[in-house]
Amino acid sequence: MSEVKYSKEHEWIKLDGDVATIGITKHATEMLGDIVFAELPEKGSSVDKDGTAGVVESTKAASDVYTPVSGEVVDINQEIVDDPSKINQDPENTAWFFKLKIKDKSELNSLMSKEDYDKFAKEGSA
């Protein structure tokens, strides 16, 4: 399994073979506050890099979830739809959003390492 990469839109992505698991970062959940609604893409649909692939809503506002790479949605995490508070509890592990069969692994090259992302997130919220 490869290292976890991060996007500027605060998604994380973990690649396992040609299937990527995608979710939102802990930093994102802290900025959003209590998450009370999640909408995921449809299984079998195709999503394009940097396109909208879902929505999360906190008590305050709605935010789009983007996909950092292109691919076909092969699985979604129904548990976070049924209980969105799970996203706040464990965002970078069990509360993943969707899995993609990715088309082009080179799309991951533009994403950030954990270290770079942490720096980026810190600067963004300063």
Added chain:
Amino acid sequence: METKKTSLYQLHQDCNAKFVEFAGYQMPIQYSEGIVEEHKFTRNHSGIFDVSHMGQLFIYGGEDLIKDLEKIFPLDLKNLKLNHSKYSFLMDKDAGIHDDLIITKTNEGFLIILNAACKDNDFKILKELLKERYKMVLDENKSLIAIQGPKSSQILNEVFDGVKDLNFMSGNWFTFDNKKVFITRSGYTGEDGFEISILNNFADKLTRELINKGSKLIGLGARDTLRLEAGLCLYGHDLDKDKTPVEANLKWAISKERISKGDFIGSDIIIKQLNNGVDKIRVGIKPEGKIIAREKTKIFNQFDVHIGEITSGTFGPSVNGPVAMGYVENEFSKKNTKVFLEIRGKKHPANICSLPFYKKSYVKGVN
């Protein structure tokens, strides 16, 4: 314009508040526990709200002032008992709402609590209407602290002995550090609670004392979810100059005695609407499922005809689901009417429902 800070700013910082600018003030939107926990803590225990950004307008006068204010507000102020409060509105001649407010009769005149974003304009309007005949002070030297929730009465009574005996929508003078404070049993969360008008220099000390006794600071975020569950209007969203109190379904707040005479600003329209009905009216709206309908969401009937708009919508932590209110054409305002909400390009089913979403638990003496 520089943003203002309330006298509790340091305390908010000490409690790890996240700040937002609201009506020109740096206000806490939430603290470290977050909106949902803060909301539930208020419903189950006791929450403290810094509402010092709201206007505290003192108007000094006697019998003449009562007569003049009755030309402005649709209230029976003559028969309002000393230290008792009423919910009301400042209207224009078309009954459009400039602001909603709480007015209390005091031994020196009246105290009017105004919305932060409206207070300066209200002051100007009232000064003009009263033709500068009375001393009016929009008091910047006083803070306003609300304490809300079932444990609040007990907690506040440890500081102000006797406060637990106040009736809902009435107040009295108490002392704190030998200074006079005015406390009313009121609030805007749907819970039993109090609002304390206290000199700025003493607000921090009082609030820390209330925290030590088991209450907690609650941000504006939870204040919004609490008031929406309680079916209470937020000015600038559910109320504005294009809406009348009758359309806002607030006719209960208009004195019947005053309607029969009809000699207040906006009374022509109010009487006409009470007799002939209104085209649009404020209703509660409960989306089916979990989807949240925010302000400005369009409402459609089952034939896909646009019939209204959401004016407030969020997730209600005590309801454990989405809650909203908005205005629909009168014929679709009946409870259980099925409507559709357009959210991100898709129509989602919802039902018109009665308000509040969460049952109020005010103490005896409700109106």
